[in-house]
Amino acid sequence: MNSVKHFNVLIIGAGPAGVGAAVALTKRGIKSIAIIERSDKIGGIPSFYKKKKGGVRTFVRWSRGGIPVFGEDYAQWLEKQLIKTKVQIELQSQVLNIDAKKKILTLVSPEEGEVNYSADAIVMACGSREETPAERGWIAGSRPVRVFYTKQLLRLLDGNHLLPMNNPLIIGSDVIGYAAAAKLKAAGASEAVIVDNCSRPKCSFFERLYFRIWSNPDYQGLSAKSIEVTGIKTASGVNLNGKNIPCDGIVICGELIPNSELALNGDIKVELHSRKPVVAKDYQLSEPGWFAAGNILGGFHGAEWCYFNGQRVARAVANYLS
Ligand SMILES: Cc1cc2nc3c(=O)[nH]c(=O)nc-3n(C[C@H](O)[C@H](O)[C@H](O)COP(=O)(O)OP(=O)(O)OC[C@H]3O[C@@H](n4cnc5c(N)ncnc54)[C@H](O)[C@@H]3O)c2cc1C
Structure with a gap:
């Protein structure tokens, strides 16, 4: 096996939930964090909804009094929050496999090809897809x-x-x-x-x-x-x-299914019918040190809910690490 880089926390997915978790973990003093994102930009689903004159704003900022915004603006706000932290951002890097027991991720990065990262705790914030x-x-x-x-x-x-x-x-x-x-x-x-x-x-x-x-x-x-x-x-x-x-x-359109394939392949328990990862207390999954945040938890949630959910999951991760 190639050498393994070690982090305190690894986050899979830089959508609202992953960014929320990264920002909150940094505020809690956790030092070595990496966020791994397969696309070439931060923001997850909102980043697909471009800002356009006369266009439709479909993302609601509940923390700003319920103002609807363009997804692209929301994604840019997330990017700003993330850049302020010292979190290592790995774009165009897809996690292909996980070893749940050893807490190792295998990913493909544009600079290094296939690499292995390990961590004390891992947050899965991989979102959902349509049926x-x-x-x-x-x-x-x-x-x-x-x-x-x-x-x-x-x-x-x-x-x-x-x-x-x-x-x-x-x-x-x-x-x-x-x-x-x-x-x-x-x-x-x-x-x-x-x-x-x-x-x-x-x-x-x-x-x-x-x-x-x-x-x-x-x-x-x-x-x-x-x-x-x-x-x-x-x-x-x-x-x-x-x-x-x-x-x-x-x-x-719609009818979302959690992107829980990585969890399933890595022997983390997933409800077969709904594809939700089985969550015990405090967003922890069936293997110790593994957590889930955002739309991967199932159901339909707006971006802001996912961002704040990421922050709640960060609290659970910090408690676990301490
Ligand atoms: C098609 C679609 C349209 C939607 N439209 C709206 C809308 O208009 N308004 C609204 O409020 N909500 C909408 N939603 C809900 C939306 O998903 C949430 O608001 C929010 O984006 C969920 O945040 P998240 O971080 O959980 O997931 P996502 O935003 O999906 O982010 C997950 C991120 O994880 C990355 N990822 C996944 N697997 C891997 C892997 N193996 N390796 C590396 N990276 C990985 C993905 O590339 C993605 O960037 C929509 C959802 C879907 C599926």
């Missing part, structure tokens, strides 16, 4: 092109200034779906249709009211519990109980 159609189970039919996930849509809309569809249909009615409808409308698409397998949208009334500044999508809840995607080469619509709803692009 696939197969995982949702109720999305049937063909798999034509122009079916996107939120992150792909954001890369096209915000990253490349492309509008990938004019008549969008969105599968998933939580806040991510309504945010996508608003972003598409603000970018020039027509009003979206949102479908989900529940009679009322999952997005709260007040959140829907907020997104009405940009769009007022038509909601169609499913009474039959399945939806069929139609179209041979390109998505052309969906079939709901024999009724065809035409569209020229589909976005599958």
Whole structure:
């Protein structure tokens, strides 16, 4: 095995939860900390939501009286907080494997290739991803092109200034779906249709009211519990109980699943159905010295909740180390 660099604390993921944990651990006097992030920037999911004139602000700063901000601004604020600390930041470095018993991470870094880091405590702040159609189970039919996930849509809309569809249909009615409808409308698409397998949208009334500044999508809840995607080469619509709803692009949004694959592969206990890592007292996982913070804990949480959760986890880590 290559030589192993040792730290007091390692944090996997530089999204709101990982940055919250790093900042709070530094304030608690913990000296040698590294944060490892596979992407080339700090901020996690918020960094995908670019700032745009007339664009949609989808991240709420509860600590600033509930002001909605652009994800990019939120990510930049996180970056500033992190840079003020002496935390070692490893960007474009993906953790590939963990040895839970020895508390060793194997990662690939652009400068050093494959390296091993060890620590007295490790925080997993790897976030979550959206369920696939197969995982949702109720999305049937063909798999034509122009079916996107939120992150792909954001890369096209915000990253490349492309509008990938004019008549969008969105599968998933939580806040991510309504945010996508608003972003598409603000970018020039027509009003979206949102479908989900529940009679009322999952997005709260007040959140829907907020997104009405940009769009007022038509909601169609499913009474039959399945939806069929139609179209041979390109998505052309969906079939709901024999009724065809035409569209020229589909976005599958929401229904988050914890990114707990690393934990699972490293023999840390994970609930198989929900993929949540099993959490004992004080955010500790099944192996001593391992902790979880933010969206990896399961459920849907906004960025600010994850940032403050990272800080709570830091307190538990500091108690463990002392
Ligand atoms: C597609 C999507 C859209 C969302 N849209 C909104 C929205 O509009 N408004 C809102 O309030 N909330 C939204 N959310 C919720 C959002 O995830 C949270 O607000 C917040 O970003 C979660 O913070 P986090 O730090 O737990 O995870 P994330 O922000 O996901 O950060 C996790 C970080 O860990 C890194 N990482 C993961 N695995 C590894 C590894 N093996 N090695 C190295 N790095 C790794 C990732 O690259 C990422 O940067 C969305 C979530 C998703 C999945």
